[in-house]
Amino acid sequence: MSPTAAGTGAPYGEPFTDEEVTAIRGDFPILTRTVRDGRPLVYLDSGATSQKPWVVLAAEQEFYERHNSAVHRGAHQLSEEGTGLYEAAREIIAGLVGAPAHEVVFTKNATESLNLVAYAFSNAGAGGGGATGAAADRFRIGPGDEVLVTQMEHHANLVPWQELCRRTGATLRWVPVTADGLLDLTTLDELLTERTKVFAFTHVSNVLGTVNPVRELADRAHAVGALVVLDACQSAPHLAIDVAELDVDLLAFSGHKLFGPLGIGVLWGRAELLDAMPVFLTGGSMIETVTMEGSTYAPVPQKFEAGVPAAAQAIGLAAAVQYLTELGLDRVAAHERRLTQALLDGLAQRPWVRVVGPAGAEERGATVAFVVEAGGESVHAHDVGQVLDDAGIAVRVGHHCAWPLHRALGVTATTRATFAAYNTLDEVQVLLDALDRVPATFGLPVGEKVAS
Template sequence: MNVQDVRRQFPILDQDVNGQPLVYLDSAATSQKPKQVIEALEDYYNRYNSNVHRGVHTLGSMATDGYEGAREKVRKFIGASSMEEIVFLRGTTTAINLVAGSYGRANVGPGDEIVITPMEHHSNIIPWQQLAKATGATLTYIPLQPDGSLDLEDVRNAITEKAKIVSVMQVSNVLGTINPIKEIAEIAHENGAVMVVDGAQSVPHMKVDVQDLDADFFAFSGHKMCGPTGIGVLYGKKHLLNAMEPIEFGGEMIDFVGLQDSTWKDLPWKFEGGTPIIAGAIGLGAAIDFLEEIGLDNIEAHEKRLAQYAMEKLSKIDGVTVYGPGPNDRAGIVTFNADDVHPHDLATVLDSDGVAVRAGHHCAQPLMKWLEVTATARASFYLYNTEEDVDKFVDSLHKAKEYFGDVFG
């Protein structure tokens, strides 16, 4: 993998920000888009913009082929057994809400348990909170180890025969923790629960095989994997999706509409009401082509090297605390704080040097409470980042510490 060749595919990286070359270290929030994804979107709008499934004219057929062709690319990319198991939605948030609102409402009741972890993104907490409140179920948490990882003995103790749903992120968007999803799924299934996986931070960065993981539901977003915003995927095992009712109704998802009752289309279309996200799906298909050409194993190894390099550099700076597992056990995410400097102030100074990092609670307030902080700064790496990016980031961090040390020292 030649990183410089990869970087040339991303037009946005070739610019100065605040008079400095852009160093983009916020890919966990959203990734940048390569030329071929941008061109795929332009081609759709310039050449065959049309609605799908409805028209028999040429443009409609081309749009349908592009949309459904993208579904097949997703199927292969995550190892699903059928295109019927791939539902296009707005993103991870919408996908998890669909599972909670449809499967959860039908299968969870008083006395049942929903099991998650304190490291989850809000999108994988709030839908389960609402489901528990609506059904009388109990929301249970698997405790974290001191380094922010999960111990399988704790998993076994937390998942009992009362559990109906277990929902865990594969990779933490804050700590970089890589969770043992396959083993957690096995424990969930032994107790009769379904396994839901938030794959927003894993699918863009490592090979994922939903059948090998034995996930019952798996959700992820296109915009974090070089694709457009507003497109995401829910994978669900066919028998589970078949048994679920839609929670959004209207055109496109219906089979027959009468005056008093209606019936739904087959999978996956019964969950895709209204005009679907056509351009987004086509762009996501182009992003998958791009990532597969480079190779997910190459991407994962590259990001881990950068994270390890960054952690080595940060460990030499007095007063900097890095959160999460050791460098060999995390994805390409490094979350940290610097003594006596608020993360927002830190990010502002770094931005003045053209270095883009994230600062805040990262949609993970329960995890912030567990860390005993109100916010953190986060550098997240992707296939287009380099060791030079890390060097610039660390140099800028030194400047920020010196600046605030002079001001408040």
């Protein structure tokens, strides 16, 4: 039996050959540039934002050069062409998660997608936003109700729920994280009850790399009548996703982490829920009728896309999805797993590095975060990042928009390397070699260097 990508059930393919990785790298123009002192760029920060291939840049440029118009707003040829391309992009992007096009809403980013859902709950409670019928009751929330999240959430999937509870009087609860970076599910039956209106959690932790058991959590949430909201920002670019198999209710991801443009995000939701869900942003393009006394709203997905759409960005994201699909997400996952394991193996040979999260690549996405410490002393992640930057290596340092998680781990900050299809084993070694300069640079008492 072939190994499967954790949390998806999808089989891994064969990792890319060296020749294939070289060809992939040729598709990303920024990877040819140099940085500090003429050093080759080693880009290990795709978890923050990925680089963009030529096909994405060309798709955006072609829209502006040949079809630029306010889509869904004109009767002239350019608007018709732009609208056609925009809706074709929706179809392609919906296919990435196994959904029909009318269930995909375009937003500015995943943060806006998650805020849209959180505000729908409070708008429903206030009786606004077009919330009508029995289905809308699923979005009404108030005192006595609860929202469940986890301790490993990115701020984008935590703060909106904190604010929802503040606005409505609902109570926020959370699933803790174990010392080895997994969700502690021993108390889930106490946390997930008939009072829980929504359970929002990440598919893959942006710090720990942990791949959560989505279907198990979704089944348990549905058993008590809760809606399930999945943050797929760190999984959609790396793992095959089928929303029917995961059985979640709403799902969000960003374009810019998926080889796509900045400024475009996706919210997928079950059609019946989107129909019942109150609107968030209002104005042009999302209306059906408007009088001075009130308004009615367009059908899904247009009712959630107020204003002139980000057509060029959506078209660019569709090009990114096609590119990623042609690479094969099963092979992308296998390639990134090999890189992740190589880095974990190298860091394990350096006792002054402590990795946070699961020990093996089998339980991880393409993310490895760590701290540098020895003899009761530590080197701040910002200082580690500066040494790496001097070597031409781009990583993320800090709390990665996951402050509560870092507090739970007992650290102020971590250094994080994240991989994509264009990274190589040679780049992993460049990172390890540069890390070896950190202890001496900052006087860390590590003893003899361990050979890699």
